[in-house]
Amino acid sequence: MKRFASQIPKEGLVLDLACGGGRHAKYLAMLGYPILAVDQDVTIVEQLKNPLITSKACNLELEEWPLAGLECEGIVVTNYLYRPHLDLLPKMLSKGGVLIYETFAHGNAQFGKPANPNFLLNSGELLALAARHDLKVLAYEDIYTDEPKPAMVQRLCALKAG
Incomplete structure (x- = not known):
C-alpha cells in the first residue's frame, strides 16, 4: 500500500475499508489525507485520536451496502x-x-x-x-x-x- 499511496489525489476523502487497527489510515493521515476508516469494530482506530481520521463502525457484509452514496x-x-x-x-x-x-x-x-x-x-x-x-x-x-x-x-x- 505504501508504494502506491502517492498515486491518490491529495484532495478529497480516502476510504480505508475493513481498516482493522487502522495502520493504513494512520499512514495515510500522516501524508495529509482525510480518511474514513470503516470496520465492524473501530475501537482501536478511535484511540488514534487523529483529526484527519473519521471512523465508522458498520457491518460491510449486509445485503444492503452501508456506504451507498459515498x-x-x-x-x-x-x-x-x-x-x-x-x-x-x-x-x-x-x-x-x-x-x-x-x-x-x-x-x-x-x-x-x-x-x-x-x-x-x-x-x-x-x-x-x-x-x-x-x-x-x-x-x-x-x-x-x-x-x-x-x-x-x-x-x-x-x-x-x-
Whole structure:
C-alpha cells in the first residue's frame, strides 16, 4: 500500500475499508489525507485520536451496502474480500480516484489461513475487476511473499479515468 499511496489525489476523502487497527489510515493521515476508516469494530482506530481520521463502525457484509452514496478519491483495502460488494468499490471512486487493493490469493492454503476459497482471490480476479470498470491498471502483482509471513497475494493499484 505504501508504494502506491502517492498515486491518490491529495484532495478529497480516502476510504480505508475493513481498516482493522487502522495502520493504513494512520499512514495515510500522516501524508495529509482525510480518511474514513470503516470496520465492524473501530475501537482501536478511535484511540488514534487523529483529526484527519473519521471512523465508522458498520457491518460491510449486509445485503444492503452501508456506504451507498459515498464518493472517494482513494479506496484502500487490504486482507479483506467480500465478493458480493466488490464491484461497488470502483463505482465509489471519483474521476481520477485510485483503488489500492491487496489480499490473499488462491494457493494461500498451503501457508495456513485464510484457506477458505471464499476469502482467496482467483487468478487475475483483481485485473478482471479493473477491466469491468474501465480502470487503468497502474500496478498488479499475483505473487508469493514472505513478509510479514509466507502468503500468496494479489495487489492492484488502479485509476478511474477522468
